[in-house]
Amino acid sequence: MSLPSLEINQERWNRILLKSYWIVLLLSVLVECAFLMVTKLSAGDFVAKYIFRPTILLTLIISLAELGVRRLSKHHDYVMITAATLLTVSISAIHSGLQYIMFFLFFPVMISIFYFQSKKLLYAVLSTIVSLLLLHTFNGVIHERVSYPSLLAMMVLLLIYCGVAFGILARGKEILMRLRTSYESNQELLVRTIMMDKLAKTDALTDTYNHMAYHEYSDYLTVQADAGSMSLFLAVMDIDNFKKVNDTFGHKAGDSVLRSVAAIARAKVGSNDIVARYGGEEFVVLFAEKSFQEVYDIVEDIRKSIAATSQEALLGSNVTVSIGLNDYAAGMGKEALFHGADVALYDAKRSGKNKTSLSESLALKAMQQSP
Numbered sequence: 001m002s003l004p005s006l007e008i009n010q011e012r013w014n015r016i017l018l019k020s021y022w023i024v025l026l027l028s029v030l031v032e033c034a035f036l037m038v039t040k041l042s043a044g045d046f047v048a049k050y051i052f053r054p055t056i057l058l059t060l061i062i063s064l065a066e067l068g069v070r071r072l073s074k075h076h077d078y079v080m081i082t083a084a085t086l087l088t089v090s091i092s093a094i095h096s097g098l099q100y101i102m103f104f105l106f107f108p109v110m111i112s113i114f115y116f117q118s119k120k121l122l123y124a125v126l127s128t129i130v131s132l133l134l135l136h137t138f139n140g141v142i143h144e145r146v147s148y149p150s151l152l153a154m155m156v157l158l159l160i161y162c163g164v165a166f167g168i169l170a171r172g173k174e175i176l177m178r179l180r181t182s183y184e185s186n187q188e189l190l191v192r193t194i195m196m197d198k199l200a201k202t203d204a205l206t207d208t209y210n211h212m213a214y215h216e217y218s219d220y221l222t223v224q225a226d227a228g229s230m231s232l233f234l235a236v237m238d239i240d241n242f243k244k245v246n247d248t249f250g251h252k253a254g255d256s257v258l259r260s261v262a263a264i265a266r267a268k269v270g271s272n273d274i275v276a277r278y279g280g281e282e283f284v285v286l287f288a289e290k291s292f293q294e295v296y297d298i299v300e301d302i303r304k305s306i307a308a309t310s311q312e313a314l315l316g317s318n319v320t321v322s323i324g325l326n327d328y329a330a331g332m333g334k335e336a337l338f339h340g341a342d343v344a345l346y347d348a349k350r351s352g353k354n355k356t357s358l359s360e361s362l363a364l365k366a367m368q369q370s371p
Contacts, residue, residue: 085108112124
């Protein structure tokens with residue numbers, strides 16, 4: 001397991017960075033407009049040289065960055081750093097007469113930190129150093145104003161700044177690793193807790209819910225049924241003559257029969273229904289949000305499927321089940337619900353087995369609803 005990728009929300013951050021580029025452009029224009037008030041150049045020359053042409057150039061760079069981020073999604077980070085480098089070089093070259101303007105070259109390094117990767121930071125550092133050397137070599141004003149000792153001092157400051165940036169990344173990665181370790185530990189604990197909870201609620205032999213889980217779910221479902229928000233039925237199912245199976249074929253064969261019966265029941269019920277091993281050869285099924293006819297049809301399908309299934313452990317012989325079915329009435333409680341289904345199961349056993357019997361209250365309702 002791992003933490004979500006650092007690429008998450010990268011599109012959003014790219015958008016934020018691109019907005020910062022547009023802000024840089026806007027600030028550049030505003031600064032030049034302020035200088036227009038005090039410049040000794042004619043307004044036409046100043047606007048053309050320091051406002052119109054620079055604005056077109058910077059707009060082109062940012063627009064290409066916008067296009068590059070959309071078209072070159074795998075290399076969006078390098079596009080953004082390159083765009084930042086071109087912006088700083090352009091602004092530094094245009095405003096070379098301003099003192100300290102070359103410190104704006106640190107901008108690409110700042111942008112690279114957002115990507116939290118050392119290779120991106122290294123790319124930004126190399127781009128900045130190359131830009132600094134090119135500006136000093138080919139821009140006459142910068143070459144004249146910045147001596148070689150000053151240039152060396154700027155490069156030393158740049159390297160110091162970059163060293164701090166690498167330190168920030170290293171510290172961030174250390175924190176990230178601790179978060180990753182903590183995240184994975186929490187995930188493992190959560191999985192372990194889920195597995196333990198599942199084991200605590202599952203019958204190991206039949207992979208159905210166990211007695212404890214049945215009571216837990218019946219408590220919850222009866223509360224919902226009392227609120228009138230859903231219908232609830234309980235089927236109590238017992239394997240006929242199971243003691244004879246154990247005595248004749250052994251307990252291992254009996255376990256195989258239990259697994260087979262449970263598998264058939266689980267396969268027939270819906271996703272909202274609960275199949276549990278109540279004890280020994282007895283199973284219970286809680287049906288939620290179904291009509292009587294739907295429940296009865298499912299119960300009968302389970303009974304008939306079990307009776308039609310050859311049990312390999314019994315040398316091809318079949319087993320049958322008897323089922324008692326009861327429905328929940330508001331205020332009844334889970335004990336009365338179970339008692340009604342259990343009495344119906346006893347009636348099914350007493351009247352010949354391999355059949356489904358209804359509780360008295362459910363049988364009366366079924367008679368009243370029948371045409």
